[in-house]
Amino acid sequence: MELRHLRYFIAVAETGSLTIAAARRLHTSQPSLSRQIKDLEDQVGAELLVRSPRGITLTEAGKVFFDHAKMALSQVNAGIEAARRAAQPGKQRFAMGFLTGQEMTWLPEAMHILRAELPNIDVTVSSDHSPDLADALVRGKLDLAFLRAEPGYDLIYRPIMQEPLVVLMPSDHRLASRDKVRARDLLGEPFIGMGNKANVLRVVIDDYLHSANVDITPSQVVDNPATLMSLVASTRGITLIPAYVQNLMPWSVTSRPLAGKAPSIDLAVGYSRTNSSPILKMFLSHVDELISRVSSPKPR
Template sequence: MRYFIAVAEVGSLHVAAEKRLNTAQPSLSRQMRDLEAELGCSLMTRSSRGIELTTAGRVFLDHARVILAQVDAAGEAARRAAAPPRAEFVLGFLTGHEFDWLPGVMTILREEIPEAEVTVLSRSSPDLAAGLMRGKIDLALLRPEPNTPGVVFETLNSEPLVVLMPADHRLAIRPTVRPRDLGAERRIGVPAARSPVLRAVTDGYAKKVGVDLAPDYEVDNLSMAISLVVSTGGIALMPLYARNLLPPTVVSRPLEGEPPLIDVTLGYRRDTPHLQLAAIVARVKQLRAGAR
């Protein structure tokens, strides 16, 4: 599975063998043929231009990534169980949320675990979920990501999606944006494979209001979305926290009517080695309650 993922990601048996796997290309080719024979279907097509996945190959790739993440998580869990408690604490934030939450959460951590060395990470939600699952992150503010066994998600709040657009866009003069106006614009969105929660919320809203919101451009993160808004003159539906990261050339406007909502959750592992984590989680939830 690891070899297959490497080949799929680089699109070349030669590059995967030489740059990623440190193995001989004939051996790698043989293992790919053996994998296809075991599964009873073709996973990839080979040509002078490189490797392209078949429909079966794309499906297998999604499952293989999840399975290997779970295998890695199992190994990390076993090592954590055998090791003494760590004197460090890793805190993760969905990029942009640290502006609102970091000061309060850091106060709680200093009071609850003053002896611990705290590391703060700013990542995408899927990356944070993978870090939690593997035991690399102790607590994170993120989306309730699917396929993360062993991880608990507790909802902190729900934030609306807003419309990002260039400051000189024709819709920027309005206090709110009508859903029907979005269909005629260039749309920047996220791929379902990279941001499944945000894409599901956006697609659900599109179906509800009867507007085609399929993205013309797909981006992996908010920074890329903002850059494309500027460079293409298009619009993007993004969570409210995106306002924390906007340059002067990009503005946000609320949607007219009932906007789609996306959850912000507190994520942690069920088998965490930190005895103080329950108290920390309880206090962070109180912090949110007090902020309202």
């Protein structure tokens, strides 16, 4: 059994399609992918995947094997990253990831802490969807990330901020004339929901609307903040979004707070429990300072 067998199996299991996995994830032909999966099943001695009207689904044996395959690949990727760092012991490196848009708030203060302790450190920064950041932490590609507490990942999360949700709308929307917006005011408006990459946020929004007895079916779903802004402006839709997105708003979009007790969502710093980096340990010891620096009013 080779690593490519595991990668191919995981790609098919996650996409639910041989065609999509072959073309978009693996860049190989479908017949070749099918042969690799058959070889894997022969080596395991059990059927792992089965075709159904819903596409490719996992058998019971496949479900068990999937968890172990992902864990094995994660360990291999983490080992590769560790080996690369060990090959250059004289260079101190630290990789941080941010939920898209959060770097505007947190990166300057995070860099202040790192540079104060390690002036010559080599810091790499990336922004992405929260589940992708969690995956990068597990794989060892990131040391620390500012993200949501994503379920299903063997990570440690430390909440650093609670963000209230606000109503996002076109600047000339009728609700923009109000100081605050009630949940029932959203009824009848085209509502833009959150996609799979923002599942933690989607759960918070769904729970809030359910508790307010407001039944809304999204007209569209989206993951990316920039795309969200564009849809709000172009389709005259509205949505609920964490307040930090207000930092990204163009002139054509505005926001209003929710009336009553607004729902909130945690932003956390996350890291792998297997990451023994002394730089990570040092940074975590300064998290309270980081929170204080971000929370303190800045002089104008």
